[in-house]
Amino acid sequence: MPSTTVTSLGYTPPDGGWGWAVVFGSFLSIGFSYAFPKSLTIYFKEVQEYFSVSYSEIAWVSSIMLATMYAGGPVSSILVNRYGSRPVVMVGGLMVGVAMVAASFGTTIMHLYICVGVIGGLGLAFNLQPALTIIGKYFLVKRPMANGLAMAGSPVLLFTLAPLNQFLLDNFGWRGSFFILGAIVLNCCVAGALMRPITITAKPPANQSGARVNKLIDLSLFKHRGYLIYLVGNVVMFFGFFAPVVFLAPYAKHQGTDEYSAACLLSIFALVDMVARPGTGLVSNTRWIRPRIQYFFSFSVAYNGACHLVCPLLPGYTGLVVYAVFFGLAFGMVCALLFEVLMDLVGAQRFSSAVGLATIIECGPVLLGPPISGKSFNNLIFHTTYMYFACGVMMLVPGLFLFIMNFFNYRWLKQEEHEKKREELPMAEVITVGWLNNQREISWHQD
Incomplete structure (x- = not known):
């Protein structure tokens, strides 16, 4: 890859x-x-x-x-x-x-x-x-x-x-x-x-030009295909990313769980999340996952969505404990990979600009996600499980989107790299290749 x-x-x-x-x-x-x-x-x-x-x-x-x-x-x-x-x-x-x-x-x-x-x-x-x-x-x-x-x-x-x-x-x-x-x-x-x-000795590209702004923050990232794919997936994802954590305890209480047991769900979630983040980092560093880390991130986002879709179907408090464990793992995986995959896309030199531009764009869904979910949570028209189904869809869809678009992005990058290598061939090699092809064609006709 x-x-x-x-x-x-x-x-x-x-x-x-x-x-x-x-x-x-x-x-x-x-x-x-x-x-x-x-x-x-x-x-x-x-x-x-x-x-x-x-x-x-x-x-x-x-x-x-x-x-x-x-x-x-x-x-x-x-x-x-x-x-x-x-x-x-x-x-x-x-x-x-x-x-x-x-x-x-x-x-x-x-x-x-x-x-x-x-x-x-x-x-x-x-x-x-x-x-x-x-x-x-x-x-x-x-x-x-x-x-x-x-x-x-x-x-x-x-x-x-x-x-x-x-x-x-x-x-x-x-x-x-x-x-x-x-x-x-x-x-x-x-x-x-x-x-x-x-101390970094790398020199900027010779063709870099324009307003001092680009030297301070790289706006050319908005022309970067992989970065745009990342942004689109993340904007949708963040509408359903934090709300399930915020409403886990209230949801449990609504199901008839006492306050102490509801609080324990958050503790279970936090403990699993605590182990999942460094664990995901270790797994991501293996030779099997590292070259495919964009796919691993896509899977993690979709896995979050699957957890939320299953949550309302799990019976009783035991089901909520199982959900807290699997959700803690899924949440930790996404958090551990969220910025690593961005660095993999744009490189360390452009990462500071990339994360700065990403956070201001993601500000909207991060803030609007919980209030919108809370409104649906309190709305008597909908059952309380609606919020978890909605968040599940909001996570599953961008997970599938990121997987598909990264697949095509890798193919396009491979094609572009191949074309670039062809363009960089010395003229002598081009003439030689053309001459050899011509000789093969003459030989084929003679035969």
């Missing part, structure tokens, strides 16, 4: 050594980026009562934080391309820390929107993209494994922050907890300090 991108890095990635320290830094940085907005929901009830606002108004804190994190992708990418990963991550960690400390002195809900939502969300954006980008600088052969280990930071930190936040809330209230969290999240600065830059 031909490679989808040919990129000259200008150096040989170490594939180890200090790279494992970088992976640990990315583990922390990615973990805080994804887990922090989710873990803050523990404080919502007390903050809601303190400010006398509705639950929907307080829920906007996490929504704005996530929206800003995704929308800030291009800004983060520009800064990474200009200054490198280390300073951007350190500034991002400082921004989130300061934002949480400032939020602890808040007097209105608007204060939390600005501090936690906007400033904190932008700080998380400065943590996410650089951490993903630098792995591609340090790893090539072992890159899927390194990405899988780094992406495991999300479930591990979520699993850790959930009980920690409850302890802080019980002992210090929401103001004291926010102040302490501001200090804890400063560990992202330590994570950024681990991201020692690699």
